[in-house]
Amino acid sequence: MKKDNTADKPTVFVVDDDEPVRDSLRMLMRSVGLNAETFSGAAEFLAAYDPDHPGCLVLDIRMPGMSGMELQDKLNEMHAILPIIFITGHGDVPMAVKAIQYGAADFIQKPFRDQDLLDRINKAIEQDASNRAQLLETRDIEERLSNLTPREKEVLELIVDGRPNKVIAADLEVSQRTVEIHRARVMDKMRASSLAHLVRMVMRLRNPS
Amino acid sequence: MHKNISSSQHDAVVCVIQANPIVQKQLDVLLAYLDSPILSFKSSEQFLQLCAGINVGCILLDGDQLGDDSHCLLDELSRMGLSRATIIMAQHANIDAAVKALQSGIADYLEMPQPDRVLLAKICQVMGDFRSVDVGKKS
Structure with a gap:
């Protein structure tokens, strides 16, 4: 060589x-x-x-x-x-x-x-x-996602599916205030600047290409 | 455009783009074995004019009629989300043309002639792999 x-x-x-x-x-x-x-x-x-x-x-x-x-x-x-x-x-x-x-x-x-x-x-x-x-970005998103609790992951999935807080609260049988707190933590841990940014990150993992 | 076989509107259609009437006739006979509606077009321009709304399952494109501007058609097929449904068949195949076509995302590039069973198997494979797209919605 x-x-x-x-x-x-x-x-x-x-x-x-x-x-x-x-x-x-x-x-x-x-x-x-x-x-x-x-x-x-x-x-x-x-x-x-x-x-x-x-x-x-x-x-x-x-x-x-x-x-x-x-x-x-x-x-x-x-x-x-x-x-x-x-x-x-x-x-x-x-x-x-x-x-x-x-x-x-x-x-x-x-x-x-x-x-x-x-x-x-x-x-x-x-x-x-x-x-x-792209690979680095995907790994970075995966790392942020790994810091979420199981409940926060559930909330994230529902947010990304477009459900409003009220519906998420009913689905998870918790108060709307609790959902708001989870939502704020998700945004913080994912370092998302907006809902659109959060959705883009999750879609990147769902559709890596 | 000549509609060879009529079928349910929901069936994925095999679109044949072929300028040579003799090859077209041979394909008509062969494709009758498929349980799919078939639409024939004399040129890629005719296909692009009329394809809106067709539930495309596979496009059999005559590679010999593609000129130096083939990238325009390949780009257009890509834009419409139809590359993965496209098989180019070329009597005068060459490596550079095959590579360019595949780099654009088409499913396959076949040097003709091919045994009937091989061609039918390739078409079935592409139709299975490609999730039928309503071209009208994509464009």
Whole structure:
């Protein structure tokens, strides 16, 4: 494995068994200031894989041992979100369709223009940053939600379903004043600036995409 | 627009967008095996003009009639929430077109010809996966 030394900067991980291809891609990334790490095979990449490291994966399809498509399956099993750009000199339509249907960000045939690959890499890195930001936000909401008591969670669900305090009080067989107190605590613990904000947070968890 | 099979208005419809009358005829015969109403359109423009209110279950789109502006149609299908119901069938398939179409969110891209059973299975799968959308409500 060859790596450029930077910590959290997005990295282009290149997995290709062809050394000249790895070297030329590494030089290409460097020429535009992108951080690159190269691997000669899927197993070597998996051994070094860090799910918290942002970037994208440029992956050859045909490799001895684990193929690029098999590595994609493995990463899917691991719920990896790193965008994959497949590169191949022997691709066909069914192969490209399968790769994208299984979640690859892109699929490009060799030989390709450098700029064409760089455009796709930049797009994939942007997508990765956006996915990670969304994931962080979701985790943050989940953490706030975990601080609610079971009763406050019940009240939250009813608020989000659009029920007024009076109806919630009747549903839970408590006084309206008690509901108001629970509601205030929910807003506080969820750090919601408004009812709309609260609803947006809960909907984010219900519909993560 | 030619309505091949009439059925309950609540049934999800298979919409065929196909300019080639020979392929259209072959599809008519094949799709008769499906227990679904079928509507045929000669072009994507005709489909977009007439699709409001159709309970779409699946769209079979002729990939060979898509030109350089295919992204406009794909964007429109996406805007209407119909991408996941769309299968592109192309005699002259190519990787770049397939990748672009799938990136727009369509369900499948098939290099034709395909065995009848494969095509029918794909259509059934898409119809099962796609929750029928009233296009009129979405647009």
